Amino acid sequence: MHATFSAEELAFQEEVRAFLRDNFNDDMAAKIRDPKTFKAATIEWQKKRFDKGWVAPGWPVEHGGCGWSDTQKYIFDSALAEAGAPDVPPFGLKMVGPVIYTFGTEEQKQQFLPGILNGDTWWCQGYSEPGAGSDLAGLQTRAERDGDDYVINGTKIWTTYAQYADWMFALVRTDNSGKPQQGISFLLIDMRTPGITVSPIIAIDGEHHLNEVSFENVRVPVVNRIGEENQGWTYAKALLSHERTALSGIAYCKQVLNNVRKLAADENDDGQPLLNNPTFQARMADIEMELMALEYTELRVLATVANGGAPGMESSLLKLKGTELQQAVQNLFFDVAGLYGSVLPADADLSSLGHDYGDQARREYMYGRACTIYGGSNEVQKNIIAKFGLGL
Structure with a gap:
């Protein structure tokens, strides 16, 4: 570039x-x-x-x-x-789609890729479990072979948009005899299948993004398995690299910063626009410089992928720094809102407070606390960078 x-x-x-x-x-x-x-x-x-x-x-x-x-x-x-x-939403286009066109059969590509592209089919991700979040290899949702089907029992949690999803891509345990990573398979599950229960989880921002999904004797055809049995960890690692690259949130940070700049220009700070405050300007400048550096890092990763490579340790770096910057711009947005971003009853008349963006600032700030956890916590990303990037 x-x-x-x-x-x-x-x-x-x-x-x-x-x-x-x-x-x-x-x-x-x-x-x-x-x-x-x-x-x-x-x-x-x-x-x-x-x-x-x-x-x-x-x-x-x-x-x-x-x-x-x-x-x-x-x-x-x-x-x-x-x-x-x-x-x-990334679950189809940026996560399962690349796994299907890279590792799936021709029949799977023909069945699933068109709906992912045109939006007719919505997906959710079945990775985390009550006892296996960042430690993904500890998952216990079981899939037992019964003829041409797997019979699934277990629970997935923190499943974003499961209430809207038509299909789930999920990691399930098909073997307990070896290392934890060696007994995992990657399945595509129709969310309309009998035995699936979706229970809402209301997040800290008061919204319903997340869910718990339970499986009770859910039958999934073997033809819905991606690749080989017990090799799902290989496909999951490829997906996680794409996911963590997508989680950098650069476009989101730019949007919020543009909005904050406009709001700060109108916000009164001791008779002057808040945008003129030197401390506020310094905070904006620090974020913008770090965002520019992250953006060029992402472009280098994209160039590697375009030349036939795959995002490796760099995807962890993008996820780590990108989510930290997302929280930084959310903090800035929340500070501009000030007291108008305080927690309020759900039925409060926000129009009477003078600021119509305070509630949005509060909700984005609250939900943003999770971005350094989902997609593999930032502590896990630091370990990956230390091991594969620094050789520690």
């Missing part, structure tokens, strides 16, 4: 901006933020990108990818941030 854009890249940038102006507006943004309309609005937004051919920048062209250069991916992500437009 070069520091300046070519004429072709500038033309692409304007094409992206025009697409966003025509296809994403405040009404759609509000519907995506509203839990009642979230799924329908998100599918609508994904289908607009799918119709344009811009829904899977990281996929190979033969499977529906965009065929973009790393610079084009950068331009697109930056334009999303400028417009305040969200990316699509």
Whole structure:
């Protein structure tokens, strides 16, 4: 990637901006933020990108990818941030999709990839369990072979968007005889299968993002297994590398910083705009410099993937630093809201308080406490970096 854009890249940038102006507006943004309309609005937004051919920048062209250069991916992500437009949920496009087109059978590719691309099929991730979160190899959900089916019993937890999902990709234990990592298989599970119970978990921000999913004698066809039995750990590691790269949250940080800058320009600080406060400016500058460094690191990782490599230890670095920066921008947003971001009753009339963003700042701050935990806690990422990056 070069520091300046070519004429072709500038033309692409304007094409992206025009697409966003025509296809994403405040009404759609509000519907995506509203839990009642979230799924329908998100599918609508994904289908607009799918119709344009811009829904899977990281996929190979033969499977529906965009065929973009790393610079084009950068331009697109930056334009999303400028417009305040969200990316699509990652579970299909950025997690299970790459596993299916890399390790799946032709039949699995034909069955699942089209629905992942156009948004018709929603996915959730069945990894964490009550006794196996960051220690993923400790999972105990059991899958026993019975003819052409596996019979599954156990529980998954912290399952984001399971209440919306059509399918789950899950790690299950198929053998206890060897090392914990050697007895795990990777299954694709239809969420409509009898015996599956989804129970809501209300998060610290008061919203229903998370769930506990229980399996009681759930039958899953063997043909829904990815790759070989007991080799699921191999496929899971590939998925986790893609997941942790996606968790860097650079576009999200840019969106929040842009919003904070506008709000701080209007916020009164002893007769002056808060944006003019030297301490506030220094905090903004520190975050922006670290975000720029992280962004270029991500671009180097994307270049490695584009040349046939795979995100390794670098994905842990991106997850570690990216989630720390997400919390930093959430702290800044919350500080701008001040007392208006205080905890309030669910039925409080926020319009009477003078700030209509205080509740949003509080909710993002509260939920953001989890980002250094999910996807493998940051303590685990430090161990990976120390072992594989520093040889410790």
